[in-house]
Amino acid sequence: MSDVLHYVDEQQDAARERLFDLLRIPSISTQKEHREDCRRAAQWLVEELRTIGFAAETHDVKWAEPGHPMVVGHADENDAYAKAGQTHVLFYGHYDVQPTDPDHLWHSKPFEPCIKEDETGRKVIVARGASDDKGQVMTFIEACRAWKAVHGRLPVAVSILLEGEEESGGENLLPFLKAHQADLRADIALICDTAMPNRHTPAITTSLRGTVAEEICLTAAKQDLHSGMYGNAAANPAYLLCRLISGLRDETGRITLPGFYDGVAVPDEQTRAQWAHLYPDDAALLGEVGLSHAAGEQGFSAIEQTWCRPSFEVNGIGGGYQDDGFKTVIPAQASAKLSFRLVPGQDPLKIREAFRAYVRDNLPEDVTVTFTSHGASAGFAVEKESPYLAATLKALSEEWGEPAVTTGCGGSIPVAEEVRHALGMDALMVGFAQADDHIHSPNEQYGFESFHHGIRSWVRILAALAE
Amino acid sequence: MSDVLHYVDEQQDAARERLFDLLRIPSISTQKEHREDCRRAAQWLVEELRTIGFAAETHDVKWAEPGHPMVVGHADENDAYAKAGQTHVLFYGHYDVQPTDPDHLWHSKPFEPCIKEDETGRKVIVARGASDDKGQVMTFIEACRAWKAVHGRLPVAVSILLEGEEESGGENLLPFLKAHQADLRADIALICDTAMPNRHTPAITTSLRGTVAEEICLTAAKQDLHSGMYGNAAANPAYLLCRLISGLRDETGRITLPGFYDGVAVPDEQTRAQWAHLYPDDAALLGEVGLSHAAGEQGFSAIEQTWCRPSFEVNGIGGGYQDDGFKTVIPAQASAKLSFRLVPGQDPLKIREAFRAYVRDNLPEDVTVTFTSHGASAGFAVEKESPYLAATLKALSEEWGEPAVTTGCGGSIPVAEEVRHALGMDALMVGFAQADDHIHSPNEQYGFESFHHGIRSWVRILAALAE
Numbered sequence: 001m002s003d004v005l006h007y008v009d010e011q012q013d014a015a016r017e018r019l020f021d022l023l024r025i026p027s028i029s030t031q032k033e034h035r036e037d038c039r040r041a042a043q044w045l046v047e048e049l050r051t052i053g054f055a056a057e058t059h060d061v062k063w064a065e066p067g068h069p070m071v072v073g074h075a076d077e078n079d080a081y082a083k084a085g086q087t088h089v090l091f092y093g094h095y096d097v098q099p100t101d102p103d104h105l106w107h108s109k110p111f112e113p114c115i116k117e118d119e120t121g122r123k124v125i126v127a128r129g130a131s132d133d134k135g136q137v138m139t140f141i142e143a144c145r146a147w148k149a150v151h152g153r154l155p156v157a158v159s160i161l162l163e164g165e166e167e168s169g170g171e172n173l174l175p176f177l178k179a180h181q182a183d184l185r186a187d188i189a190l191i192c193d194t195a196m197p198n199r200h201t202p203a204i205t206t207s208l209r210g211t212v213a214e215e216i217c218l219t220a221a222k223q224d225l226h227s228g229m230y231g232n233a234a235a236n237p238a239y240l241l242c243r244l245i246s247g248l249r250d251e252t253g254r255i256t257l258p259g260f261y262d263g264v265a266v267p268d269e270q271t272r273a274q275w276a277h278l279y280p281d282d283a284a285l286l287g288e289v290g291l292s293h294a295a296g297e298q299g300f301s302a303i304e305q306t307w308c309r310p311s312f313e314v315n316g317i318g319g320g321y322q323d324d325g326f327k328t329v330i331p332a333q334a335s336a337k338l339s340f341r342l343v344p345g346q347d348p349l350k351i352r353e354a355f356r357a358y359v360r361d362n363l364p365e366d367v368t369v370t371f372t373s374h375g376a377s378a379g380f381a382v383e384k385e386s387p388y389l390a391a392t393l394k395a396l397s398e399e400w401g402e403p404a405v406t407t408g409c410g411g412s413i414p415v416a417e418e419v420r421h422a423l424g425m426d427a428l429m430v431g432f433a434q435a436d437d438h439i440h441s442p443n444e445q446y447g448f449e450s451f452h453h454g455i456r457s458w459v460r461i462l463a464a465l466a467e
Numbered sequence: 468m469s470d471v472l473h474y475v476d477e478q479q480d481a482a483r484e485r486l487f488d489l490l491r492i493p494s495i496s497t498q499k500e501h502r503e504d505c506r507r508a509a510q511w512l513v514e515e516l517r518t519i520g521f522a523a524e525t526h527d528v529k530w531a532e533p534g535h536p537m538v539v540g541h542a543d544e545n546d547a548y549a550k551a552g553q554t555h556v557l558f559y560g561h562y563d564v565q566p567t568d569p570d571h572l573w574h575s576k577p578f579e580p581c582i583k584e585d586e587t588g589r590k591v592i593v594a595r596g597a598s599d600d601k602g603q604v605m606t607f608i609e610a611c612r613a614w615k616a617v618h619g620r621l622p623v624a625v626s627i628l629l630e631g632e633e634e635s636g637g638e639n640l641l642p643f644l645k646a647h648q649a650d651l652r653a654d655i656a657l658i659c660d661t662a663m664p665n666r667h668t669p670a671i672t673t674s675l676r677g678t679v680a681e682e683i684c685l686t687a688a689k690q691d692l693h694s695g696m697y698g699n700a701a702a703n704p705a706y707l708l709c710r711l712i713s714g715l716r717d718e719t720g721r722i723t724l725p726g727f728y729d730g731v732a733v734p735d736e737q738t739r740a741q742w743a744h745l746y747p748d749d750a751a752l753l754g755e756v757g758l759s760h761a762a763g764e765q766g767f768s769a770i771e772q773t774w775c776r777p778s779f780e781v782n783g784i785g786g787g788y789q790d791d792g793f794k795t796v797i798p799a800q801a802s803a804k805l806s807f808r809l810v811p812g813q814d815p816l817k818i819r820e821a822f823r824a825y826v827r828d829n830l831p832e833d834v835t836v837t838f839t840s841h842g843a844s845a846g847f848a849v850e851k852e853s854p855y856l857a858a859t860l861k862a863l864s865e866e867w868g869e870p871a872v873t874t875g876c877g878g879s880i881p882v883a884e885e886v887r888h889a890l891g892m893d894a895l896m897v898g899f900a901q902a903d904d905h906i907h908s909p910n911e912q913y914g915f916e917s918f919h920h921g922i923r924s925w926v927r928i929l930a931a932l933a934e
Contacts, residue, residue, distance in 0.1 A: 168792055223909060232780075243713040290687075313694045313698045314705035316786065322802075327565060328782055438690060440692070
């Protein structure tokens with residue numbers, strides 16, 4: 001293995017150049033004008049996998065919009081390994097990225113990757129998708145390349161699945177997994193889309209939050225109205241939207257939907273203590289982004305609020321006049337993009353219905369509502385007894401020189417739940433991003449350390465899983 | 468006078484053509500790129516007034532932004548009339564217009580006036596500013612033209628003041644009136660910027676609501692955040708903005724700011740009965756715009772809610788991701804344009820301070836706010852004993868063949884209050900717009916009837932005020 005690690009060290013610059021090529025493709029999955037770019041990114045990955053001895057191809061998906069292709073690859077030694085009873089891993093990542101707005105806040109162009117030193121002095125790669133998730137995807141592919149280059153084969157059987165809709169609902173993933181069960185089933189899934197709790201502590205994320213994402217649009221008058229002529233008497237959708245949104249949390253930050261907390265467990269004291277050690281105060285999580293106080297449910301620390309408590313957020317809101325100056329108008333419409341983050345135990349469909357019922361029940365005369373779903377997925381928790389968990393923790397600890405920990409993650413990675421549901425196997429989430437990587441924000445970045453030690457980590461994990 | 472009325476009837480087409488010329492100038496006062504258009508509109512009016520024997524010129528204003536010129540004109544017989552003790556009127560209108568968004572809802576171009584038949588079969592002129600206020604301004608100028616053409620002089624001394632910032636704060640008007648007191652003082656102001664209660668009942672508006680218009684912007688994190696990584700723990704300015712806005716009205720629609728209703732009087736039973744006759748139910752006001760229920764303060768009819776009760780409205784709100792699809796982001800900022808409509812007796816500056824104190828007092832940790840004022844003006848009520856009120860009511864009744872009534876108006880026309888304050892005289896608000904003229908909205912229109920009988924009404928009013 002040390003030869004493989006040495007090869008990784010030698011090849012750092014070339015690996016980074018390959019990542020830059022992928023980052024240059026603006027594969028924004030939620031924007032229709034980038035449809036072809038998503039296909040280009042998928043095709044680029046297929047070519048890359050083929051160069052390192054994978055049988056790889058794109059698969060069209062047709063169950064839902066937007067329908068960006070899946071990339072699937074299998075190492076050519078898989079068949080032989082299957083006969084030998086060797087461990088088989090399925091790696092998952094995604095090649096699509098978030099939109100780039102607000103564009104004026106980027107210091108460099110989002111799809112022209114460049115190298116900078118960040119505020120903390122570490123060297124980083126700056127580009128949309130650097131950290132979420134193209135950089136992380138390439139840590140695994142580069143680890144495979146190194147094994148292949150040095151030994152001509154991987155230590156375990158490896159299949160790779162790369163999705164193009166993780167940032168836009170991902171509704172095709174589950175039906176795709178179900179339709180390709182035989183092709184994709186392995187012993188364990190390895191998902192690389194998470195962050196480390198700090199610069200030096202490697203982690204396996206053992207719980208994730210799911211999401212219910214809803215867009216609502218309220219409509220009242222048949223046109224925008226003069227707020228003098230009609231103000232008070234005419235229903236104002238922008239005001240009513242604020243009222244509905246406001247009512248979703250109480251004074252203590254708890255979400256008010258009936259049954260919302262059904263099935264939600266409070267973490268055990270040992271876990272809370274471990275997390276309190278990693279994040280001694282709220283600022284330890286929030287200071288990076290200029291905040292210092294946990295804003296959510298009272299009685300829980302900032303890290304608990306994001307790792308193990310469900311949340312409600314306004315992701316976007318708009319209505320009426322938003323340009324320069326002032327316009328005394330009552331808008332005819334107002335809309336909002338809202339999301340709930342769910343922890344294991346909560347039922348996403350039940351919560352979506354409770355939300356819609358709440359809105360309908362509180363809608364006054366003259367006002368109508370439309371709902372658009374932008375996805376619903378359950379929270380996820382890894383089997384603590386998984387035979388692959390200990391091996392992976394050990395490999396990570398050796399690479400980083402510090403004991404690896406298990407953590408939660410506030411984000412949604414529906415694939416973890418869906419892999420379990422469709423393929424009947426567990427998933428280990430191992431990622432090397434940092435909290436200050438600005439993911440989903442301007443100036444997204446991925447550290448040289450993350451990328452390089454990420455590759456080395458996978459080299460070790462693949463070896464550990466073979467034992 | 469009948470010769471003058473006959474002249475107006477003969478000259479209808481030419482009068483409309485002149486109005487079209489004015490409507491073609493996109494004098495949007497709140498948008499910087501239309502600064503020169505505002506100046507062009509002012510200059511067009513100066514030329515027009517000169518052709519009918521007025522000494523007219525533009526006056527630069529410099530006290531506040533945006534600084535669009537005032538147009539002032541005096542009929543050349545004014546000096547002689549002053550010596551003879553003849554009545555002197557000051558006419559007020561405004562040549563600036565609202566922005567045109569949302570542009571896609573216009574059926575014709577906002578600044579290419581055209582003639583259409585509206586849903587109710589009446590012929591209308593369609594253009595931004597047709598009704599608010601260029602069409603109304605031209606009713607008066609055309610009445611003056613007719614008197615001059617037929618008799619070579621007006622029946623009373625006439626001065627004209629046309630503002631270019633009525634739709635954008637109008638902060639220069641009061642200092643301008645104060646600085647030009649000697650030039651502008653008259654016996655009575657005539658303001659043409661209001662609507663008739665229905666197609667056939669002429670009205671003098673005797674009360675107006677003032678406005679406090681505020682823009683607030685809340686800022687939390689130093690950048691947009693991933694709502695998975697930070698959702699719950701990070702302060703969400705879009706949610707907090709909703710919460711602040713929601714809290715400004717209680718369950719009964721009353722505004723919650725301390726002292727907000729200080730000085731607010733309930734109208735007498737006779738006035739309420741007169742209004743109930745004009746508007747027998749809420750739909751009589753609201754049906755035109757597709758609504759049917761009074762949405763504001765319980766215990767008041769729709770017309771009372773707009774004519775004599777103060778209100779709070781969200782005129783615009785924005786924050787986070789508003790484009791296609793979904794972005795799981797916690798916005799770093801969210802902002803809203805908010806306004807209070809005030810009735811006579813309320814103190815706008817006190818209410819602005821109460822609003823700002825409410826926001827500051829309810830702002831959680833980590834969140835900062837900025838306030839931008841977009842104007843503050845008091846409500847207004849006409850002296851019921853004004854010697855000019857009866858004469859004007861009588862002239863209107865004669866023109867329209869139906870008794871003229873006194874009404875309220877929910878809009879703000881700060882000039883009425885400011886004329887009283889700066890020039891020490893009362894103001895009569897006479898207008899010919901209709902509730903369904905779509906002012907401040909797409910497809911703004913002004914009826915042929917409004918324009919033609921508006922001109923004829925002023926012909927009669929000028930005569931009546933001379934007696």
